[in-house]
Amino acid sequence: MPKDGSEVRLDGQGNPLWLLLELTYRCPLKCAWCNNPLDFDHYRNELTTEEWMRVMREGRELGALQLGLSGGEPMMRRDVETLVAEASRLGYYTNLITSGIGLDSDRLQALKDTGLNQIQLSIQSCDEALNDELVGTRAFEVKLDVARRIKAHGFPMVLNVPVCRQNIDQAPKILAMAEELSVDYLEFANLQYYNWAMLNREELLPSRAQLQRAEVDVRAARQRLGKRMTIYFVVPDYYDGRPKACMNGWGSIHFTIAPDGTALPCQEARVIKGLAFPSVRNASLEWIWKDSPTFNLFRGEAWMKEPCRTCSDRTRDFGGCRCQAFMLTGDASNPDPACSLSPHHYVVREAVAEANAPGRWPRPLVRRQAGAITTAFAGE
Amino acid sequence: MADETRVQIEERYEIHPQFLFRWEPSQEAYVLLYPEGIVKLNQTAGEILRRCTGRMSVSDLIADLKAMFPEADADMDRSVRAFLEAANAKGWVRSKA
Ligand SMILES: C[S@@+](CC[C@H](N)C(=O)[O-])C[C@H]1O[C@@H](n2cnc3c(N)ncnc32)[C@H](O)[C@@H]1O
Ligand code: SF4
Ligand code: SF4
Numbered sequence: 001m002p003k004d005g006s007e008v009r010l011d012g013q014g015n016p017l018w019l020l021l022e023l024t025y026r027c028p029l030k031c032a033w034c035n036n037p038l039d040f041d042h043y044r045n046e047l048t049t050e051e052w053m054r055v056m057r058e059g060r061e062l063g064a065l066q067l068g069l070s071g072g073e074p075m076m077r078r079d080v081e082t083l084v085a086e087a088s089r090l091g092y093y094t095n096l097i098t099s100g101i102g103l104d105s106d107r108l109q110a111l112k113d114t115g116l117n118q119i120q121l122s123i124q125s126c127d128e129a130l131n132d133e134l135v136g137t138r139a140f141e142v143k144l145d146v147a148r149r150i151k152a153h154g155f156p157m158v159l160n161v162p163v164c165r166q167n168i169d170q171a172p173k174i175l176a177m178a179e180e181l182s183v184d185y186l187e188f189a190n191l192q193y194y195n196w197a198m199l200n201r202e203e204l205l206p207s208r209a210q211l212q213r214a215e216v217d218v219r220a221a222r223q224r225l226g227k228r229m230t231i232y233f234v235v236p237d238y239y240d241g242r243p244k245a246c247m248n249g250w251g252s253i254h255f256t257i258a259p260d261g262t263a264l265p266c267q268e269a270r271v272i273k274g275l276a277f278p279s280v281r282n283a284s285l286e287w288i289w290k291d292s293p294t295f296n297l298f299r300g301e302a303w304m305k306e307p308c309r310t311c312s313d314r315t316r317d318f319g320g321c322r323c324q325a326f327m328l329t330g331d332a333s334n335p336d337p338a339c340s341l342s343p344h345h346y347v348v349r350e351a352v353a354e355a356n357a358p359g360r361w362p363r364p365l366v367r368r369q370a371g372a373i374t375t376a377f378a379g380e
Numbered sequence: 381m382a383d384e385t386r387v388q389i390e391e392r393y394e395i396h397p398q399f400l401f402r403w404e405p406s407q408e409a410y411v412l413l414y415p416e417g418i419v420k421l422n423q424t425a426g427e428i429l430r431r432c433t434g435r436m437s438v439s440d441l442i443a444d445l446k447a448m449f450p451e452a453d454a455d456m457d458r459s460v461r462a463f464l465e466a467a468n469a470k471g472w473v474r475s476k477a
Contacts, residue, residue, distance in 0.1 A: 006425030063406035093413035156398040
């Protein structure tokens, strides 16, 4: 691709660029890798339409450009259209992140009319039986139908395929399905192992051989499709030996608001115990972003430990993911153990080895469902 | 770098409808917004894309830019076409039949 220097490095100049609203944790599907909290059903007091409007206004005043409406299933809320209309008025590029359930033609048209810019639809397989087994209910036919109607309404579409051991070998067929649906962006999303995905990690983690095969398929499809379809596929951090540049750094450009108004530097941040996350119910987005202790905690480099502190890669990956560091080492300021230089890297190597152990006893997947588990004794 | 620019001076370019192109006051720059992405443009790139409305031919676009930046180098024709070629390859713009 020709390079031309027309792009200027974009950072938020200290301000957020991405505002992600998790409108609700309610959802009719039961994905065993869902990154919503394990106790998602305990969140009852969702922000009101008025409160979300204020959040969007304040986010825009801080300079946010991209708005994500996600969840849970955002279409479970009746006010998505109202929120999209306000987002358009404010000048956001508005993305709807949906399972497709509830996106009937009337609502799709209303979203088009109110100025929604793009839709990211998740699909789990190219095969009805596998898709529906993975999400725990009948959904595949609806998703396919929704995909066709999204294109018929002229929306740019991202097809998001969460990648796991159970579906990754279908990569060639999934690529063909995406092509047939005229998808603009196909995202093979590596599972991030938090919450439900962490609970089921041993069953979900693909093998290195599977990933390598998929990579070959993706490369061939990129050659064939050129700019007709953009395909995102990267080696997951568990196999890469290098951590992901998570969120471009804590409190750098990402701002997430949970259904109850809790403000988070990333969707998963509540896995870090002992932090006080501010709420938009009693603080402005400006104060939360600029002044709250929690958003400032892992900014810059002062918090880093060795080897990150003196590593030349620290400006590229910011020491990886704080949530993963906490979850796997007990201290959020440790280097992300996905990094091969981390003294804790063995925990990731062991997880990979266990998931791939020959003769391993396969465990059932625990579906995301209220009552499936209790967190009462997990120190929540 | 593209070996030979294929952009023809009689062509009319428009922003690809998948992209949202607009001035962003907080960045003091033109930006392109698209699914999962933000591109902040430098001044010249912004001025070129601003004229990609599908109504102006490439030659008119160049003439317009020359009027706006009279002291710009003589190589403007070539660099504008090279930029459009690159923008086209990235899917930002497309030629209107
Ligand atoms: C949490 S969902 C919310 C929107 C909607 N319910 C859906 O699933 O499409 C947002 C996106 O994250 C993806 N996702 C869910 N759990 C994930 C995980 N553990 N790691 C990576 N992506 C995940 C989903 O496939 C979806 O595209
Ligand atoms: S990932 Fe699955 S269970 Fe979780 S919110 Fe999305 S559709 Fe629902
Ligand atoms: S040591 Fe730290 S900064 Fe260096 S690559 Fe590993 S995680 Fe990144």
